[in-house]
Amino acid sequence: MLYPEPIERLIDHLTRLPGIGRKTATRLAFFLLNAKDTYTSDLGKSISEIKERIRLCSRCFNITDIDPCHICRDEKRDKTVLCIVEEPSHLMVIESAHPGIYRYHILHGVINPLEGIGPDEIRIPEMKERIVREGIKELIIATNPTMEGNTTAHYISELTKPFEVKITRIASGIPIGGDIVYIDPLTIKSAIDNRRSM
Numbered sequence: 001m002l003y004p005e006p007i008e009r010l011i012d013h014l015t016r017l018p019g020i021g022r023k024t025a026t027r028l029a030f031f032l033l034n035a036k037d038t039y040t041s042d043l044g045k046s047i048s049e050i051k052e053r054i055r056l057c058s059r060c061f062n063i064t065d066i067d068p069c070h071i072c073r074d075e076k077r078d079k080t081v082l083c084i085v086e087e088p089s090h091l092m093v094i095e096s097a098h099p100g101i102y103r104y105h106i107l108h109g110v111i112n113p114l115e116g117i118g119p120d121e122i123r124i125p126e127m128k129e130r131i132v133r134e135g136i137k138e139l140i141i142a143t144n145p146t147m148e149g150n151t152t153a154h155y156i157s158e159l160t161k162p163f164e165v166k167i168t169r170i171a172s173g174i175p176i177g178g179d180i181v182y183i184d185p186l187t188i189k190s191a192i193d194n195r196r197s198m
């Protein structure tokens with residue numbers, strides 16, 4: 001043990017954070033040791049508060065400190081459209097591009113048979129309930145264009161056939177400002193298959 005036990009313990013905790021090796025953890029630990037007491041106690045409080053106060057919205061399963069969350073409470077959003085995303089961070093990305101328009105449903109994962117994750121292991125049953133209860137007319141499926149994301153999108157479109165819900169899938173193709181020379185063949189194929197009239 002190089003340092004006194006409390007510092008070693010802090011370094012050990014910090015190295016468990018993503019992207020933090022022992023060298024960075026040691027630098028952070030010494031930064032905290034020299035920081036003002038108010039900063040370290042505020043940091044400690046905000047770390048424990050995320051466990052105490054942050055939970056999942058009972059309607060859309062977004063992370064929130066109030067239930068229903070701010071988005072579900074927003075009366076200005078279209079009540080008949082649900083945007084389906086894999087994770088809360090994906091909601092944030094779509095929301096920053098299209099603020100205040102959609103309501104969401106967060107699946108918290110994707111169907112992945114190889115890892116034993118079926119539709120009932122993610123929030124698909126709750127999504128089905130919402131379609132009926134809230135009279136949803138359109139689902140925008142915004143899962144990633146990976147094999148699992150596409151499988152999940154396909155499953156949802158099959159599952160929701162009896163409900164006469166319009167199913168749309170986000171397009172995948174060449175990024176804005178991109179150069180087709182550097183795009184992989186599958187993405188080019190998708191871009192051409194999903195071309196639109198001008």
Ligand SMILES: [Zn+2]
Nearest residue numbers: 057060069072
């Ligand atoms: Zn919500």
